[in-house]
Amino acid sequence: MRRRALALLAPVGAGLAAFGASPAAAQQVQITRLGDYAFGLVGVDQDISSSRSLCVSAANLTGRYSVTASGSGAGQAFTLAGAGAPLPFEAQWSGSAGQTGGTALVPGVALTGQTTTLLGLNLSCALGNDSASLTIVLRATALGRATAGAYSGTLTLLIAAE
DSSP states (O other): OOEEEEEEEEOEEEEEOOTTSOHHHHTTEEEEOOOOEEEEEEESSSOEEEEEEEEEEEOSSSOEEEEEEEESSGGGOOEEEESSSOEEOEEEEESSTTOSOOEEOOTTOOEEEEEOOSSOTTHHHHTTOOOEEEEEEEOHHHHHHOOSEEEEOOEEEEEEEO
16 A cells, blocks of 8 residues: 555534524534544555544424534635645535444535434433534545645534524
8 A cells, every 4th residue: 555644634623503593593503522533644545534423412392403514725625735735525424423424515505404312402412422423534536646744624514403
């Protein structure tokens, strides 16, 4: 396997917001257990991914929410900045914990119809019940073109009650 010294770090930030909604609506959802995705030294011959289970809780009666992601690249693109040209990545969301893939997120476009438990805001998360997964994917085609060096970027998630 060919290896290239790419130190990759993709921090993920969470926002509690509801587009076009009142501040009270933004307080009806919560996401916890987010953190950095550190890939370290990677090979360039195959896709690599990292998944993490998260907890999303919603205080609304339906438990429904949407996810909108934006990256730190130009036009909210999902890219990592570093030694060379921006390195694109994919973000995938699953409405179930423990998944290693999901629906591809599109920058600035809401993924609607997601559902969490009806235990209410904070309780489900406090009990340790994860309800979703976020997967970050780096494709071999992009890795093969990347200049060796350190890369980093930010993925911001906005969770809105529906």
